[in-house]
Amino acid sequence: MRHQLPLAGKLFETRSHERRPLAVGDRIVLDETGKAIDAVLPRSSQLHRRAAAEGEEQAQVLAANITHVLAVASVASPPFQSELVDGILAAAQRERIPATLVLSKVDLDAELTAHWTMVYAHSGARVLATCTVPGKSTEATLNELGQLLHQNRSVVVGLSGAGKSSLLNAIVPGVTLRTGDLNHIRQGRHTTTHTELIPLPGGGHVLDTPGIRNFHLFCVGSQELQFLFPEIAMKLPECEFRSCLHDGEEHCAVKAAVARGEIGPTRYRSYCTMLAEALAAERPSQKGGKNPPRGGGRRRPRR
Ligand SMILES: Nc1nc2c(ncn2[C@@H]2O[C@H](COP(=O)(O)OP(=O)(O)OP(=O)(O)O)[C@@H](O)[C@H]2O)c(=O)[nH]1
Ligand SMILES: [Mg+2]
Ligand SMILES: [Zn+2]
Structure with missing residues (x-):
């Protein structure tokens, strides 16, 4: 059975980082009248991307x-x-x-x-x-x-x-x-x-779901990205510099694996594109930079 229910106004304020306060698959609590949505229960998981919106970055929960x-x-x-x-x-x-x-x-x-x-x-x-x-x-x-x-x-x-x-x-x-x-x-x-x-x-x-044309991660940190590509994460222990971000450093095990054909060039390209976006968002001069800049410790040798 389908019902159309209004949302309590407070939901629009407490969940302002999301484009819409309610997503498909959400579990909800009704108010005492049973005719309006009063709360959204905490999610066990969500698939979300950066919403294509102007102004402050918002998440779209698919x-x-x-x-x-x-x-x-x-x-x-x-x-x-x-x-x-x-x-x-x-x-x-x-x-x-x-x-x-x-x-x-x-x-x-x-x-x-x-x-x-x-x-x-x-x-x-x-x-x-x-x-x-x-x-x-x-x-x-x-x-x-x-x-x-x-x-x-x-x-x-x-x-x-x-x-x-x-x-x-x-x-x-x-x-x-x-x-x-x-x-x-x-x-x-x-x-x-x-x-x-x-x-x-x-x-x-x-x-x-309806088709989508792009999928940009919402507020992702430059250090976090490498762990979202398991075949890149696997090579990390072999990079010479612990702070290696694999986008141009020497003695980088990830780049070597790409050259040997062990990591697909398109996968590596996607990683580099996402990394460039994350680094741009982290630059202190940019508004909305939420993550710390990667700093000068980048070339610290592993040992
Ligand atoms: N050759 C071939 N065509 C397929 C196959 N599966 C689907 N199609 C065709 O692809 C077209 C699009 O299929 P849909 O299932 O509507 O695609 P969708 O991903 O749901 O599209 P949206 O709802 O717009 O996001 C249709 O013309 C299908 O007949 C397949 O295995 N082989
Ligand atoms: Mg479809
Ligand atoms: Zn590396």
């Missing part, structure tokens, strides 16, 4: 109280977008929410499927390659995904047209979400226009 993030990215049509995927995976890592990367539409390009599977092998996310086209569908990975969905409260995120709703239609019996025409999507029209929480027969919940 989903609250989730146990699984499903990033869907097509290998072709629309083309795979590394920065978007890396932003989603880093945000999940930040909240310690297990993530799965679905490489969708694998019927369109086997070579790219193999390439991206390899790039994300050490990203901390489970990688599943899928196709939902009748007659060519990937039964094993769709079944595996079905199991994951039944055990979790999952949020499905990705570019418009990546095939998020098609995936849920193929996996969940009885679900018939509207799916899009790529010509409409190319003109900037999303097929799914609001986030929907779908209870699954047999257990679990899924939140299908």
Whole structure:
């Protein structure tokens, strides 16, 4: 059953760092009349990004109280977008929410499927390659995904047209979400226009979301970023300088691993882009600089 309830005015003041005080998946408390939302209970987890707003930085919470993030990215049509995927995976890592990367539409390009599977092998996310086209569908990975969905409260995120709703239609019996025409999507029209929480027969919940074009982390620190890319974090003990941020230092184990092909160049590029943004936000001259500058201790040798 669906109800529309107003929010108590105080929620707009106490949660001003968020663009909206309530997110899909939130647990709420009603007031004594039972007709208005009085409080939002603390979240066990949230997937949030920097809202594209002017003025003070605000967070947009895409989903609250989730146990699984499903990033869907097509290998072709629309083309795979590394920065978007890396932003989603880093945000999940930040909240310690297990993530799965679905490489969708694998019927369109086997070579790219193999390439991206390899790039994300050490990203901390489970990688599943899928196709939902009748007659060519990937039964094993769709079944595996079905199991994951039944055990979790999952949020499905990705570019418009990546095939998020098609995936849920193929996996969940009885679900018939509207799916899009790529010509409409190319003109900037999303097929799914609001986030929907779908209870699954047999257990679990899924939140299908409208497509997003970018995913910038909200208020992330320059020192924190390296830990959001597990394949980078793995190399840290080998960098010569303890304060190495892996963006140009000598004797950097991360750069060496990129050169040897152990870390994907697109993953490293996404890290460097996020790092540059975080450092710019930390500069003291900038308003809203919340984190300490990285300071002069950067070249401290490890021993
Ligand atoms: N070739 C191929 N096309 C697919 C596959 N899965 C989905 N599509 C097509 O991709 C288009 C977009 O699919 P949707 O499921 O609507 O995409 P979405 O990610 O939900 O899009 P938004 O709701 O706009 O965010 C549709 O035309 C689907 O038929 C697949 O495995 N292979
Ligand atoms: Mg959709
Ligand atoms: Zn380094």
